[in-house]
Amino acid sequence: MRYLAGLILSFSLAVHAAAPAPVYRVSMRDVVNKVSTENLEVYQNALKVYQAKKHISYSRAALLPKLNFWRILSTPFDPKSLLGIVSDIAPFLIPSNWFQVKIDKQLYYAQQEAYRALWANEVMTAKALYVHLLYDQNLLSHIEASKSELKKLNGIVKSHEILGGAPQGASREVEIRLLALEEDARSLHILIEEEMSLLAYMLGFGATANLQLEPLTAPDLSRLAELSYEAFEPRVLAVAPELKQFDYLVKASRYVKKKIYFSMFGVTNESRGVAGGIFDNVPIQDGLGFGAPYSVQISKAETEILKLQKQGAAETLKRQLRLMIANHNLDLQNYSGLVRRTQLTQEANSQLYTRLRLGEDVEMFALIEASRNHIQADSALYSAQFRFLINQDKLARLTFSGDYARAPVARVPQDTRQD
Numbered sequence: 001m002r003y004l005a006g007l008i009l010s011f012s013l014a015v016h017a018a019a020p021a022p023v024y025r026v027s028m029r030d031v032v033n034k035v036s037t038e039n040l041e042v043y044q045n046a047l048k049v050y051q052a053k054k055h056i057s058y059s060r061a062a063l064l065p066k067l068n069f070w071r072i073l074s075t076p077f078d079p080k081s082l083l084g085i086v087s088d089i090a091p092f093l094i095p096s097n098w099f100q101v102k103i104d105k106q107l108y109y110a111q112q113e114a115y116r117a118l119w120a121n122e123v124m125t126a127k128a129l130y131v132h133l134l135y136d137q138n139l140l141s142h143i144e145a146s147k148s149e150l151k152k153l154n155g156i157v158k159s160h161e162i163l164g165g166a167p168q169g170a171s172r173e174v175e176i177r178l179l180a181l182e183e184d185a186r187s188l189h190i191l192i193e194e195e196m197s198l199l200a201y202m203l204g205f206g207a208t209a210n211l212q213l214e215p216l217t218a219p220d221l222s223r224l225a226e227l228s229y230e231a232f233e234p235r236v237l238a239v240a241p242e243l244k245q246f247d248y249l250v251k252a253s254r255y256v257k258k259k260i261y262f263s264m265f266g267v268t269n270e271s272r273g274v275a276g277g278i279f280d281n282v283p284i285q286d287g288l289g290f291g292a293p294y295s296v297q298i299s300k301a302e303t304e305i306l307k308l309q310k311q312g313a314a315e316t317l318k319r320q321l322r323l324m325i326a327n328h329n330l331d332l333q334n335y336s337g338l339v340r341r342t343q344l345t346q347e348a349n350s351q352l353y354t355r356l357r358l359g360e361d362v363e364m365f366a367l368i369e370a371s372r373n374h375i376q377a378d379s380a381l382y383s384a385q386f387r388f389l390i391n392q393d394k395l396a397r398l399t400f401s402g403d404y405a406r407a408p409v410a411r412v413p414q415d416t417r418q419d
Helices: 002-018 028-038 040-061 069-074 079-089 095-163 170-202 229-239 241-261 292-357 364-399
Strands: 023-026 210-213
Touching: 028 040, 028 095, 040 095, 095 170, 095 210, 095 241, 095 364, 170 210, 170 364, 229 292, 229 364, 241 292, 292 364
Parallel strands: 023 210
Antiparallel strands: none
């Protein structure tokens, strides 16, 4: 009986192990939705926004009186000594506490913009990976078709070598190209597996999940017009969350400077490290002292650093926009030539095969070269079409239009949603 039970258990485990992994059908719309709700990097930054919001509540609560029993017990009953616990009895009388509320508000707004930028980058990366996967799968199919074509050609060339209709060594050239295509196919298989695993991770699936991607319609670039850099630059700079983030940080730095001016009345004792500790390097002394002027100078330098970082971010956005438009226009300019090149190489290849089947004298090296040109022409056309899709999405990301016009999902920890 135990033996039979063991056999049943072994059989069930073997069947379970042999069961194929589930296949998930994914569309481009699913990519946007799942990155917004399931991506771990996006969720981490959503929690940072949540933390920044709660810091505002903490700073506001710090304005209310609090009871510090240990300080009260350690203070003698002397009117002068009672002034030492004013920060507990009347914290709203300390200007630093009010400035901290304003600082935390600006840091919260800055964190929101940082979250929007990261969310958009993750969506753009996942969509580009989706397009790359489709391109690589398409290219793999094309390579497999080219391998079949070269195998047929190799058989024909070998027959002509035997009959003396082709120079010795011609079949060797075909075999070399065939082996190169087989190597490309194997490498492309590995690349597709890596890209599929990464896309699954970005969408919140397990790394070993099998995804079935819905195809995209290849654009007809002949009907599209070229873009102008000047037409998009103002919008890109106006909507960029990377730049808005620095605007809020600069405002926060000004309130930090005011905290220094009023530090003679005491400073807030909030924990350091808010918003990544961006202002932790600005020292603020508690009370009236000779260090305040130097703290102000440090604070002004911090503000200037933020302005320079904003300027650098703006230049980066301009450079990305200029490069994207240049590539966009280049693909449009080359498209008609790529289509024509594909047609001509296909016609040349077919013509040589027709002549060969009719028994005409065909130069084998010309046939090999025609086959190679046809493969390269098709690959170049596929590459231009898929690259154009990626550039279109980059423009949507820079201008925050299309899928990027929506607001990112505001996620909070599971156990705090009742707050």
